[in-house]
Amino acid sequence: MATTMSPSIDYNELIFEDRIHGRLYRDPDIFEEEFTNIWYRSWVYVGHESEVPEPGDYRTKQIGRQPVIMVRDENGSVNLLLNRCPHRGNIVCQNERGNAHVFRCAYHGWSYSNRGDLLGATFVGAYGDSFNKGDYRLAPVPRVDSYRGLVFASMSDTGPTLAEHLGRVTDYLDAFIDFSPEGELEVRSGVQKARYNGNWKMMAENSLEGNYHGHFIHQFIFSLNRQRQGGSLDTNNLNNEESADKVIFLPGGHMVEDLAISPMPLADKDGESWKEYFHALENRFGTERAEFMMEYGAPLMFIFPNLVMIQSQIRVLQPVTTTETKVWYYPTLLKGVPQEVNTMRLRGHERSYGPGGFVSADDLEVCERNQLGMEAQVDEWLWLKRGLHRERVLKDGSTSGHGMDENNLRGFWRHYKKAMSGA
Numbered sequence: 001m002a003t004t005m006s007p008s009i010d011y012n013e014l015i016f017e018d019r020i021h022g023r024l025y026r027d028p029d030i031f032e033e034e035f036t037n038i039w040y041r042s043w044v045y046v047g048h049e050s051e052v053p054e055p056g057d058y059r060t061k062q063i064g065r066q067p068v069i070m071v072r073d074e075n076g077s078v079n080l081l082l083n084r085c086p087h088r089g090n091i092v093c094q095n096e097r098g099n100a101h102v103f104r105c106a107y108h109g110w111s112y113s114n115r116g117d118l119l120g121a122t123f124v125g126a127y128g129d130s131f132n133k134g135d136y137r138l139a140p141v142p143r144v145d146s147y148r149g150l151v152f153a154s155m156s157d158t159g160p161t162l163a164e165h166l167g168r169v170t171d172y173l174d175a176f177i178d179f180s181p182e183g184e185l186e187v188r189s190g191v192q193k194a195r196y197n198g199n200w201k202m203m204a205e206n207s208l209e210g211n212y213h214g215h216f217i218h219q220f221i222f223s224l225n226r227q228r229q230g231g232s233l234d235t236n237n238l239n240n241e242e243s244a245d246k247v248i249f250l251p252g253g254h255m256v257e258d259l260a261i262s263p264m265p266l267a268d269k270d271g272e273s274w275k276e277y278f279h280a281l282e283n284r285f286g287t288e289r290a291e292f293m294m295e296y297g298a299p300l301m302f303i304f305p306n307l308v309m310i311q312s313q314i315r316v317l318q319p320v321t322t323t324e325t326k327v328w329y330y331p332t333l334l335k336g337v338p339q340e341v342n343t344m345r346l347r348g349h350e351r352s353y354g355p356g357g358f359v360s361a362d363d364l365e366v367c368e369r370n371q372l373g374m375e376a377q378v379d380e381w382l383w384l385k386r387g388l389h390r391e392r393v394l395k396d397g398s399t400s401g402h403g404m405d406e407n408n409l410r411g412f413w414r415h416y417k418k419a420m421s422g423a
């Protein structure tokens, strides 16, 4: 069970409503405290159920630094087991993915079922009569729960439930997932893996800061889209009154941008497949809602501390060191749509986030440069004032602002301070 130590660092000195201190991205002591107070305490996104569709299918994952196996057993349940042999602690599964009904530890040959039970220890006679298999099993992650296929886990056996942690962000998750006429996403199209030399919080902020930086670092793809289809992803209107309340911070640390970003910018909307898809949505939600969905796209989300959902993508953040982060971009497909629609979705994802993508390359580069700036240690404050004067605060603690306001960042740091102060 994770325990919360009394904080050795006073976060009240580092985080204010309108500014934060550069040390938050640079100090290895703070990075270590994040494991105790965030990664091993909060709910953390682990994977999607569709990554392990068949009995025995598994994926190896990490919660913070801890290695886990996400595996579907013969009863259809998805288990999360610590990838650590109880004998002497070796990992029992080295592969990133596969299918196994038995995990056999390579070190001394003990074997385990995909529910974690010890099936056999080798040369077991040497343990005497008191050896009890039940004492040696792959430890289950203390709490596991899922929301519409998204699997979350908590290393703490106490604390808020997943439903409490997610709160109102489920409204936006529903809006994202409902683009499938069957109400299910599928994550089975590989993953784009990236790594940058910067703190994990750089990418959390970059992902949902409001649409401010897009005008500068993403200029190329914006103008490309304008040329090709006349205006999708055009952010010129995101600073005016129409964009009020479009950037929304929710209790639990979650950030939302409810902005119009077309879900499939390459789609031929007069094509037969597209029409078929539209009718499927129409049958489920009615014409007005289906038209709105097609025009508007899905909201963008950051679900604290490591899940980002943008356009058709699930993005997972994984801290490595204080100044190094892994980012995995999973394209998602929609269940119940013509193949061509999913192909379009995939091509759209690749164009922005694939190996030659125009968006992720910009963001990864800017996160690295941002980290370099953190080494300058004179006057170390970073400012979060955009839109502060017009931020709307609701009773439940959520806040909202215009499309380019920084209320999401202020909310993120408010939540971070609470978590790191052990509240």
Ligand code: FES
Pocket (backbone or CB within 6 Å): 085, 086, 087, 088, 089, 090, 105, 106, 107, 108, 109, 110
């Ligand atoms: S460490 Fe696994 S069998 Fe010894």
Ligand SMILES: [Fe+2]
Pocket (backbone or CB within 6 Å): 206, 213, 214, 218, 359, 363
């Ligand atoms: Fe960006």
